[in-house]
Amino acid sequence: MKPLYLALDLGAGQGTKVGLFRGTKELQAETVFPIESYGPDFASYSEGLLGWILRLLEDHGLSATDIRATGIATAGILTDEGAFQLIHNLDHFNGHNLRSFFQERLDRPTAIENDANAGALAEWSVLQVELLYWVFGGGWGGAWISRDGRVMYPSVNWSGKDEDLHFSNEPGYAIPLEKLTLESLFTEVQSSYPRFERILAEDLGEGALVGPGGRQDALRAETILSGPGRCRLFRAVVADDDFYERFLDIHETRQMSDPSIAGRHISKLSSMRVEAALNTDRLYGKILAHATRILLRQAQADGLADGVPICLGGKPSYALPYFGPSAQRLFGRFGLMNYLRPSVIDERGLNANLVGSAVLAALAAGENPAV
Template identity: 55%
Template sequence: MKHIEFYLALDIGAGAGAKMGIFSKDKTLIKEMMLPKSHYGSHGDEFATALEGIIETNVKEAGLDIKNLLSIGICCAGILASDGTFILFKNQPQFNGYNIRLALENYFSVPTQIENDADAGGLAEWSVLKMELCYWVFGGGWGGVWISKDGDINYPSYDWDGKDSSLHVSNEPGYSIALDKLKLKTLFYKAGASYDNFEKILKEDESLPSGVLVGPNGDPGTLRAETILSGPGRCRLFRAVVGDDTFYERFLDIHEVAKMHDPSVAGAFISKLSSMGVDAAIKTDELYGNILAVAAGTLINSCKKDGMKPGIPLCLGGKPSYALPYFGPSCQKSLSKIGIYNYLRPSVIDESGQSANMLGALVIAELALKKQN
């Protein structure tokens, strides 16, 4: 058995399952494994037991001694209490109120820390850039975090009481930033798109809550930013721009056309159309960029009051951010018009082909060990 000290990084996802990585002290990946979501169990203790079992099995298979485990870092999709208890665990409500951090810490007797997945991604970004930054991750929504130059999470959403006013715009931007409907109508009009059609698309989307047309704090004159600024949002925007026009379909094959209403894959096809110079896709991405600039302006101006340094990088992660070459120019141009010169850049973690969540969980494990020492 190898006498090697190691970290455990755990990414509890809302999708396929919980991914885990065993890392040496120099951050070399020793072994990867996954607990499928179907094995999570129906309550917290079952989940903890399943995780403990797969961890012990894989540590043994790697030829390591569990006694040499230094610490555990966890990232998860959801909102946490300050002690690590799940408040809102995305797609797994049966675990709300359970403290998986404490369960693993007690079982393995090592320092254990847990953070939201967007916060973890930001910590991963900081571990490379070592500077103050904003990290935005676009997926089903728009998550984010503001990391200080010393690597601290500014304004985390711990112990959220459910009120929009309690959220800091830097930490839950897609949910907490309001987009004014009158301003949106103007931007849509300039792009030759129908805002009314966009609202119709929102109302017809059965995956969205009934109050989707009402913004933060119950304001009917606004929308939550992530209705547009997300992977599904870009797909909805494209549909609003094209309306009944099917001209774009001649640039796609029959299978791609059939998937244009599926937000999980449509983004890649919209980018394909933009790269081919198809007018509808170009207009969509210009509009997306202009709306992102409005939301980014709200975030940055708010954070300046809380001490954010001017010009820090805005690092974009998640699959929808791969379209940055298409929506980035209009966003950057619109930001400069309102005197904001922060630059949008792809995540350095995404560029390296690594998992932001897994690397973030590793950074969290290191932080847990430092706090104990």
């Protein structure tokens, strides 16, 4: 029988996903420890989560001694010892070490990684090639995985300086998009870059108009290349023209101000060939291509092979059929042989972070995660 792995995906939204895997491919049980049960501090969270896991095991006729190893995926930046250094929305966890807690309480090998890195390892466990993995959500996160399954340039022990973030692991936050380039790209789709800046300042404040390292001539890439960013682009492109509303029902129209929902409505409009949505996705793809060229220049100087696949995860990546073509066309003009593809884990209907946690557990146990 394949070993039993405990997989955890710590979230600050709905809760912590818990999975029991046989090997890294067979999910036997899954549940969510709800955020309402986290409690006021790290101690209440960790003890509550452990109790939740023990009950899940008992419900399936198992015990803690059946677990071979544990893997944990988490948002944020860690120390090289596995403690939380910077975890947004759960800053009272900073300085605490969830890896050590589970390793001591369950007496099993335990590993913890940033969730984008974990998702990337899940992709690698299937494809078994060097790859880049990008997650588009509230921001744009990423990872570079070597052919032999190592996370390259992980963001640990961060100094707090933008220049100390490798583009491959924090692309949205670290990559600068020059405003002159953006103005030109907006003009190509008959849209106004100054209008986009006004929307960005309204959403996030004037500080969002400053790029990495305090650059006044650039923006952080994730202000555009993210779920909220795509919605901002649409608002800038559509301006005061409400023609698109004819193609949405009243409930969909009301949801266009919510980035967590509006993305699928923009995709619907693109599929119906509505010009504002088509131009939004053309623009998104072109900007992604420019950001990709910046990323690849740094990564290739650090040893990234030419033409590695780029696997996309996160809800906005489902819009790949709409923004992908314009990005790939520019890749060709730039001489880039990389191709954008959907996450193979998403295609299988699995959670990439949770599968990645099982891969982490297998690696912690010294076992082959591809089996």
